[in-house]
Amino acid sequence: MSKALYRKYRSKSLDEVIGQKHITDILSRAIAEGHISHAYLLSGPRGVGKTSVARILAHEINNLKYDEEVTNLDIIEIDAASNNGVEDVRDLREKVQIAPFSADKKIYIIDEVHMLSKAAFNALLKTLEEPPEHVIFILATTNVEKLPPTIISRVQRFSFRPIRVEDAVKHLSFIAKKEGIKISDDALKLIAIRSDGSFRDSISLLDQMSSLVDSKSNTISVQLIEDMLGLAPTETINQILVAIDTHDLEKLVTLLNRTFDEGVESTVIVNQLTNNISENIYDKPQLIPLLDSLIDVAKSPQPQLKLLSVLGMATTAKNTPKSAALLASTHEFSASIKELEKKATEDKPSEATESETTRKPRVTVGGVAPDSSDNKTVRESGADRPAGPAKNKLLDWSKLLDYARKNHIALYCVLSNCGHKIDDNELTIYANNKFYKKKLDDTKYSVLLSKCIQEIGVFGLDIHTIPTPLPPQDSQAAAVAVIMGGGEEVSIESI
Numbered sequence: 001m002s003k004a005l006y007r008k009y010r011s012k013s014l015d016e017v018i019g020q021k022h023i024t025d026i027l028s029r030a031i032a033e034g035h036i037s038h039a040y041l042l043s044g045p046r047g048v049g050k051t052s053v054a055r056i057l058a059h060e061i062n063n064l065k066y067d068e069e070v071t072n073l074d075i076i077e078i079d080a081a082s083n084n085g086v087e088d089v090r091d092l093r094e095k096v097q098i099a100p101f102s103a104d105k106k107i108y109i110i111d112e113v114h115m116l117s118k119a120a121f122n123a124l125l126k127t128l129e130e131p132p133e134h135v136i137f138i139l140a141t142t143n144v145e146k147l148p149p150t151i152i153s154r155v156q157r158f159s160f161r162p163i164r165v166e167d168a169v170k171h172l173s174f175i176a177k178k179e180g181i182k183i184s185d186d187a188l189k190l191i192a193i194r195s196d197g198s199f200r201d202s203i204s205l206l207d208q209m210s211s212l213v214d215s216k217s218n219t220i221s222v223q224l225i226e227d228m229l230g231l232a233p234t235e236t237i238n239q240i241l242v243a244i245d246t247h248d249l250e251k252l253v254t255l256l257n258r259t260f261d262e263g264v265e266s267t268v269i270v271n272q273l274t275n276n277i278s279e280n281i282y283d284k285p286q287l288i289p290l291l292d293s294l295i296d297v298a299k300s301p302q303p304q305l306k307l308l309s310v311l312g313m314a315t316t317a318k319n320t321p322k323s324a325a326l327l328a329s330t331h332e333f334s335a336s337i338k339e340l341e342k343k344a345t346e347d348k349p350s351e352a353t354e355s356e357t358t359r360k361p362r363v364t365v366g367g368v369a370p371d372s373s374d375n376k377t378v379r380e381s382g383a384d385r386p387a388g389p390a391k392n393k394l395l396d397w398s399k400l401l402d403y404a405r406k407n408h409i410a411l412y413c414v415l416s417n418c419g420h421k422i423d424d425n426e427l428t429i430y431a432n433n434k435f436y437k438k439k440l441d442d443t444k445y446s447v448l449l450s451k452c453i454q455e456i457g458v459f460g461l462d463i464h465t466i467p468t469p470l471p472p473q474d475s476q477a478a479a480v481a482v483i484m485g486g487g488e489e490v491s492i493e494s495i
Contacts, residue, residue, distance in 0.1 A: 005207040006200045009175055011052050012066050018171050018199060019163040020049055026158075027053070031060050036105075037156045039128055039137040041113075043144035044160025047198030050140045053160075054109045057138060062103040074103035078110045086119040093127050096135045106135050113139040114146040121148050129154045162197025165189065171199070172206055181210045183220035190225050193275055232264045237272045244290070244315045252315050256308060266303040270294050290314045305413070312409035395422055395458045404452050411448045414439050419470025426462045427453075430470040437467040 011017045014024040030036065040057070042050040058075045059066040078092070092108070100106040116124070128137060128151065139155060141147065169185075169192050176183050183206070191209070195202035209220050209228065226233055236259055243252040259269060277284070277291045293310045300306035397420055404412035418440075419430035431437040439445050446463075453461055 004204070005175060005179070005210075006203040007068075009171075009178075009203065010068065011049065011056065014053070014056055014060065017049050017053060017056070019167045020053070020160055023053065023158045023160065027057060031057075036061055036136065038131050038135070039155040040139065041144070041147075041152065041155040041157045042138065042140045042160065043157065044142070045162050045197055046142050047195075047200030047202075048160045048163055049199060050142075050160055051109075051111060054111075054138045054140050058107040058109060058136075061107065061136065062105055064103065072103065073101040074106050076106070076108050078108060080110050080112045080115040084116045084120055086117065086123050089116070089120045089123040093123070096127060096132055100134055104134075107138060108135065109138045109140065111140050112142070113151075114141045114143040118148075121151060125150055125154070163192075163195075163199045163202070164197075165192045168192035168195065168199060168202050172202060175203065175206065179210065181206065181220065182218060183209070184222065186222045187220050187225055190222055194225075194229060194231075230264060230268060232259045232262075232269050232272055234272075237269075237276055240269075240273065240311065241276065241287075244287075244311060245284075247315055247317075249312060249315045252311055253308070256311070260304065266307045267298050270297045270303075270307060287314075309410040309413055316407055316409065395427055395453065395461060396456070397422070399456050400452060403456050404448075407455075408448050408452065411445055411452065414445065415449075421470065425460055426464065428464040428466060431465055431467050432469050434467045437465050440465045 014028050017024045040054075042054055044050055055068070055075070055077075056066055059072075062072075062074065064072065096106070096108070098106075131137065137155070139151075144152070144157075144159075169188050172188050172191060173185075175181075176188070188206075191205050192202050195205060209225060212220065212224060212228070222234060225231070236255060240252060240255050243249075243255060256269075260266070274291060274294055277287045277294075281288065281291075290310070293314070294307075297303050297306045297310060401412060401415055404415055414431075414436055415429075418432060418436060421428045421430070429440060431440060440449065449463065453463075
């Protein structure tokens with residue numbers, strides 16, 4: 001059976017360790033000068049060399065040649081994930097009293113040490129602080145934040161860094177040549193990027209791909225890796241960014257739908273987009289706001305819809321100078337509001353039309369009146385109402401939704417799920433739940449909503465947001481809703 005590449009090309013000395021020179025230089029100097037600590041803590045992300053360095057360090061302290069095929073009785077590795085109880089630590093405390101079999105030091109490597117129970121940590125404290133003269137502990141963990149401060153204060157700590165893409169590509173290229181694996185430079189870079197700083201993951205992926213070659217080029221290509229990992233084609237990611245840059249919403253939606261239909265997860269697309277934007281951030285600083293928004297996609301309960309919303313807003317946003325890119329949102333809102341406030345002081349033609357909902361009296365739903373200060377937020381769409389006795393133009397809700405859909409897709413997604421009621425110069429939005437109310441009350445959304453209302457010609461409108469459904473319009477149904485503690489009106493058509 002062939003050996004996995006990550007094991008075959010594992011570092012055998014501190015000089016061979018890739019990407020952790022800030023650690024290996026200190027350890028090499030300490031060993032050369034005989035400054036050996038009684039306990040070390042190696043922390044950092046997975047696959048960056050913590051276990052390899054622990055083994056190398058154990059062998060070099062004992063002046064032994066490192067060969068992972070040879071077992072040394074004085075170098076003991078313990079998996080804390082499966083030996084995490086207080087009894088295991090008590091057994092360890094007894095064994096450390098036994099002198100080394102043949103080496104100068106008896107070295108215990110405890111991997112994933114954060115998996116020890118609280119009682120086990122307490123039992124280990126005294127031994128870790130004052131071990132026998134012949135004992136050295138080397139602890140390794142991917143979650144240093146889970147270790148008690150009392151443990152961290154008793155060790156020399158070394159923090160490992162994620163492997164840089166350039167370092168990973170260089171070493172992967174070396175392995176590929178040694179193994180006779182034909183792979184393009186772009187494919188090597190994609191493997192390094194997708195491994196997210198883990199050296200072991202990148203070598204394992206190269207090992208996995210080594211049995212697959214493109215039938216045309218007889219090499220491992222970028223397209224082959226994209227298909228294997230379920231990624232969107234690089235060309236598609238580039239086209240999405242072009243669509244955003246050219247404000248081509250139709251092209252953007254087409255690209256996203258096609259990518260979703262091909263089974264690519266929205267979180268994967270986000271990862272590819274963020275990597276692309278990060279690499280080109282100096283050339284396209286105007287994409288910084290988009291980069292910030294993409295971070296929230298993975299947190300959304302509906303990431304696919306959230307991604308469409310984020311990219312849609314970026315696509316329909318107005319052009320802004322690169323020098324103002326970082327403050328694009330704030331500047332755009334401020335400029336729009338100032339201009340609209342100026343327009344709001346001008347006389348507007350009155351219209352005699354009146355919505356049926358303005359004649360309906362307000363009702364109390366679920367025992368909470370719409371005017372309750374605990375559940376209502378009030379603001380005004382415009383700094384000043386139009387001057388003169390002329391009646392203000394009534395708000396057309398359908399027109400507002402259509403405008404929001406074309407210009408601010410994220411706001412539209414919220415408003416389309418809300419009910420509303422209009423009484424003269426007052427708009428009450430029934431958000432259905434606290435989540436949508438919080439969205440609408442957020443400065444970003446409230447400014448956008450006021451802007452949209454004024455853009456369709458309505459000024460001086462008081463806006464209320466309530467976290468409940470739209471009350472039933474029928475008086476009898478409203479009374480029932482009060483008795484039942486809440487509810488909304490539903491139309492039932494006969495079959």
